[in-house]
Amino acid sequence: MSTPQRRAAPARVGVFGIGLAAYWPQFEGLKERLEGYQRHVEAQLSTLGAEVVSAGLVDDPFAAGAAGDLFASRQVDLIVCYVATYATSSQVLPTVQRGRRPVLVLNLQPTAQLDYEHVDTGEWLANCCACCVPEIANAFARSRIPFQVVSGQLFDDARAWNIIGDWVRAAAVARSLAHARIGFLGHTYPGMLDMYSDFTMIHAQVGAHVEVLEMDDLAVRVEAATAAEIAAKIAAIRELFVFAEPGSDRISQPVTPEALEWSARVACGLDRLVEEFQLDGLTYYYRGLNGNLYEQLGAGLIVGNSLLTANGVPCSGEGDLKTCLSMLMLDRLGAGGSYTEFYAMDFVEGFVLMGHDGPGHLAISDRRPQLRGLGLYHGKRGYGLSVEFQVRNGPVTILGTTQNAAGRLKLLIAEGEALAGPTMKIGNTNSRLRFGLPPAEFMDAWCAHGPTHHVALGIGHRRGAIERVARLMDLECAVV
Numbered sequence: 001m002s003t004p005q006r007r008a009a010p011a012r013v014g015v016f017g018i019g020l021a022a023y024w025p026q027f028e029g030l031k032e033r034l035e036g037y038q039r040h041v042e043a044q045l046s047t048l049g050a051e052v053v054s055a056g057l058v059d060d061p062f063a064a065g066a067a068g069d070l071f072a073s074r075q076v077d078l079i080v081c082y083v084a085t086y087a088t089s090s091q092v093l094p095t096v097q098r099g100r101r102p103v104l105v106l107n108l109q110p111t112a113q114l115d116y117e118h119v120d121t122g123e124w125l126a127n128c129c130a131c132c133v134p135e136i137a138n139a140f141a142r143s144r145i146p147f148q149v150v151s152g153q154l155f156d157d158a159r160a161w162n163i164i165g166d167w168v169r170a171a172a173v174a175r176s177l178a179h180a181r182i183g184f185l186g187h188t189y190p191g192m193l194d195m196y197s198d199f200t201m202i203h204a205q206v207g208a209h210v211e212v213l214e215m216d217d218l219a220v221r222v223e224a225a226t227a228a229e230i231a232a233k234i235a236a237i238r239e240l241f242v243f244a245e246p247g248s249d250r251i252s253q254p255v256t257p258e259a260l261e262w263s264a265r266v267a268c269g270l271d272r273l274v275e276e277f278q279l280d281g282l283t284y285y286y287r288g289l290n291g292n293l294y295e296q297l298g299a300g301l302i303v304g305n306s307l308l309t310a311n312g313v314p315c316s317g318e319g320d321l322k323t324c325l326s327m328l329m330l331d332r333l334g335a336g337g338s339y340t341e342f343y344a345m346d347f348v349e350g351f352v353l354m355g356h357d358g359p360g361h362l363a364i365s366d367r368r369p370q371l372r373g374l375g376l377y378h379g380k381r382g383y384g385l386s387v388e389f390q391v392r393n394g395p396v397t398i399l400g401t402t403q404n405a406a407g408r409l410k411l412l413i414a415e416g417e418a419l420a421g422p423t424m425k426i427g428n429t430n431s432r433l434r435f436g437l438p439p440a441e442f443m444d445a446w447c448a449h450g451p452t453h454h455v456a457l458g459i460g461h462r463r464g465a466i467e468r469v470a471r472l473m474d475l476e477c478a479v480v
Contacts, residue, residue, distance in 0.1 A: 003236075003267070003304075004274045006312035008332040009179065011171035013050040014076035015042050016067045016095055018087035018132075021059040027122040031057065034084035034126065037110060037154060041082045044161065048168045055095070057084065064091045068098025078171040078472065079103045081136070083129040089139040096145050102472050103140065104167050107133045107151040108160060146471060163464075169333055170468035176280070176332045177325065177473070178207030183279045185213040186286035186298070188319030194452040195320045198407065202321065205409050206473060210321065211277055215286050215294045221276075222269030222297065233264035237303060240362070241371040244388065247425040253373035255385060263385045266297060267304030274313055281328050282308065285319040288381050299382025303371070305359035306387045309338070316454070317358030322401040322409070326456035327361070330399055333465050335458030336364030338391060340398065342453065343430060345439035351419055352439050354398075354457065355430030357386060364459045366392035372427035386427035391418045396433060397462040400455040410476040411469075412449050414442070415461045431457070435480070445480045 017038040024031045035057050042052045053074045055067030071079055079101045081092060096103045107129050114127060133149055140147040148167070152160030182202075188195050199210040237260065246252040274282065282305065288295020305315035314327030316339050323339065330337030338361035343353040357377060362369050369389035376383050400412040416435035423430040435442045463479060470477035 003271055003307045003311050004313060006280055008172045008176050010049050010051045011078060011168050011175055012053060012074065012076045013045055013168065013171065014053045014055065014071035014074065014079045014099060014101070015045065015082060016055040016079075017041075017057040017082040017084045018092055019057055019059045019085045020087050023085065023125060024059070027125060030085070030122055030126060037084060038082050040154065041080070041106065041108070045080065045164070045168060048165045049172065050168045058091060058095060059087065061091045061094060064094040065098060068095040071095070071099035071101065076101055077175045078167065080106060082106045082108070083133055083136070085125050086128055086131045089132065089135045092136050093139050093143060096140070097143065102146040103148075104164065105133060105136060105147055105149045106164070107149055108154040108157070109152075110154045112153060146474070148471070166465045167468050169465050170472055173329050173332045173465070173469045174472045177328065180208040180280040180328060181211055181278055182208055182321065182324055183211045183213050183273070183277060183282040184319070184321060185218060185282060185284035186215060186319060189285050192318060194402070195318065195322065195454070197321045197403070201403070201407055201409070202325070205475070206325065208325070211279065213273070213277070215297060218269055218273055218297055219293060221272040222266055224272065225265050225268035229268045230261065230264050233267050234260060237264060237371070240368065242368045244370040244372040244425070246373070249426045251375045251378075252425075252427065253375050255371050255373045259373055259385050262296070262300050263303040266300035267307060270301070270304040270308060274308060279313060281314045281324045283316045283319055283321045283324040285317060295381045298380075299377065299384040302357075302359055302384070302386050306362055306369075309359045310362040314361075315339070315359045317356065318454075320452065320454050322403070322452055323454040323456060326399040326401045329466065329469060330397070330456045330458035330462065331361070333458070333462055335397060335460050335462050336361040336391070337399075337456040337458050338364060338429060340429070340455050340457040342443070345443065346432070347439060349421070350438055351432045351434040352442065353423065353430055354433050355423075355428045356454070357428045360387050360389050360429035362387075362389065364391050365389045374427045387429060388425065388427050389429050390423055391431045391457055392459060393418050393420050394459065395461045397458050397460065397466070398433070398455040399458065399462075399466060400451045402449065402451045404450065404476070408476060410449070410478065411466060412446065412451050412478050412480065413463050413466050414446065414480045415463050442480065449478050449480070
């Protein structure tokens with residue numbers, strides 16, 4: 001069977017424009033003009049990927065309440081208040097109170113400059129969106145409603161619309177997290193205290209459902225894989241991967257037909273597991289014993305989980321649920337999200353080597369990944385096939401999800417660059433990453449936040465969008 005694919009669901013964005021009903025009989029055509037501007041805003045939001053829920057132009061407190069009820073009933077992820085002209089804050093506040101979502105206030109002026117010598121009052125009112133924005137901000141702040149003002153021009157303003165686009169993408173990520181089903185297969189690697197998580201905490205703080213899975217759930221699906229499915233999976237693996245010859249590492253081995261067949265069979269079982277439990281992500285680890293079935297299953301997961309991760313179903317090893325959330329966030333931002341940890345510091349060339357022996361996000365490399373046989377997995381039981389690849393050169397972001405002493409989740413972000421150059425040939429993902437601080441200073445600053453030792457690695461600089469995800473979900477966020 002083909003590897004399941006998951007993509008980000010569009011953000012559902014509630015949009016309402018605001019104006020003052022008293023203006024309409026005084027200035028003919030003003031309302032219609034502003035409604036046209038609002039249609040432009042809604043069209044732009046749709047172009048940015050939003051599913052728009054429009055409440056039209058709200059011009060009195062009664063319409064405001066109805067708009068809020070609409071947004072609540074449609075379960076929008078973000079409310080956008082387009083300030084078309086002056087409106088009192090009393091006809092804005094009910095909408096967001098009933099809608100119960102964070103608010104983006106768009107202070108977007110239609111014209112770059114007024115013709116001061118000839119402008120009349122009607123023309124000014126069509127451009128006076130800035131007038132009531134401070135008043136609205138005050139009402140929201142005193143009502144403890146999270147909001148962000150975006151000021152600029154309605155047309156041809158790349159800065160403003162890039163910010164708005166980040167908010168739309170962040171809302172889509174928040175929606176994906178809130179509706180996600182994350183499988184937890186086996187248990188956390190024994191002794192890794194940084195990774196232990198309370199499932200209820202995950203439910204409560206991000207909305208994701210954690211589906212507890214048994215190794216039996218995987219075993220029965222691996223056993224059910226047909227010869228045709230296994231053959232198709234082997235063909236897909238051969239097409240995607242380069243089969244590496246044994247390297248200088250003494251545990252490196254050839255890719256044997258037996259190891260390839262087993263990894264393909266396990267991958268087929270994983271596909272069924274994901275589809276039948278409707279999983280959006282998976283975290284896993286199981287030690288097994290003396291070569292038993294569960295040890296063999298645990299040793300055969302890397303290839304299948306790498307395929308799943310590349311198709312939008314992030315898989316984190318060692319039972320690291322929090323890093324699975326980080327991987328899901330980066331994936332839904334279109335950045336990938338590869339399972340990664342700190343390997344070594346290079347004090348000569350000034351970079352940090354990062355990677356892992358688990359699944360990599362194969363879609364964020366610019367070269368074919370290698371498949372390497374390993375005679376053992378260091379620190380773990382079993383042996384089999386592992387994945388070796390580098391993230392493509394250029395801008396990157398690492399995202400960690402940790403938690404503080406009070407149990408609150410916290411996001412950690414660092415932007416950097418992936419560099420060209422040699423890496424270890426040990427059957428692991430590994431990349432040369434340079435951040436804004438020298439390696440030792442960067443490590444000191446990162447560790448000051450009490451991180452977990454794993455992160456998600458993605459392409460591009462994604463700080464702005466991630467910070468907005470944190471704001472939408474009321475999560476603490478720090479940048480190193």
